[in-house]
Amino acid sequence: MxxxxxxxxxxxxxxxxxxxxxxxxxxxxxxxxxxxxxxxxxxxxxxxxxxxxxxxxxxxxxxxxxxxTMPGQAYEGMKGFGVALTIETVADAQRVFNAFADGGNVTMPFGKTFWVEAFGMVTDRFGTPWLINGGKPLV
Known part of the structure; x- marks a missing residue:
């Protein structure tokens, strides 16, 4: 599969x-x-x-x-999902998060969590929602 x-x-x-x-x-x-x-x-x-x-x-x-979409087709934006990324280092995850946040909307600031070294949620300027895990898993 x-x-x-x-x-x-x-x-x-x-x-x-x-x-x-x-x-x-x-x-x-x-x-x-x-x-x-x-x-x-x-x-x-x-x-x-x-x-x-x-x-x-x-x-x-x-x-x-x-x-x-086709021209004139109704577009309701992206909703009801998120694109999840797991990035090997916290520094690289922070860089990606910051790039997506530039002109976007941070829904959860990037920071420490209980399951991974760092995590954050952001919707970028194109309307794509991202869930970014960075670093080593903690559980």
Whole structure:
């Protein structure tokens, strides 16, 4: 069975978000295809050509995938989930947390916990909720 990977949906800014995640997580973008580059692109509504059909980014042992909504499609934002990261060192976890917090919303400050050396929750400027564990497990 394969691991579970997150698939995020954005409203026209998937390319910007995924490039930010690539840089912040030290990952590698394996695919980023616009709707205009996809087979059958002529079937998409006007304004869809520059939106992301599919993007795939690997980081460590994980994969993050994303796409954009179609133009005019109702977008309610991301809710009801969080993308959990476990980062080997507290310092690197703090760096990632701070990058996501820049322009975002901290819902739980990064700090010591009983299960791991440090943990924090933040929703980044693109609307993605993150749960970041850093350092060694304590339980």
């Amino acid at each position: 394969s691991p579970i990977h997150a698939y995020l949906t954005f409203d026209g800014n998937a390319a910007e978000a995924m490039r930010f995640y690539e840089k912040t997580l030290g990952g590698k973008m394996h695919m980023m295809m616009t709707m205009g580059e996809a087979p059958g692109a002529e079937q998409f509504p006007p304004g869809a050509a520059n939106r992301i059909m599919h993007a795939a980014l690997t980081y460590g042992d994980g994969m993050l995938m994303a796409s954009d």
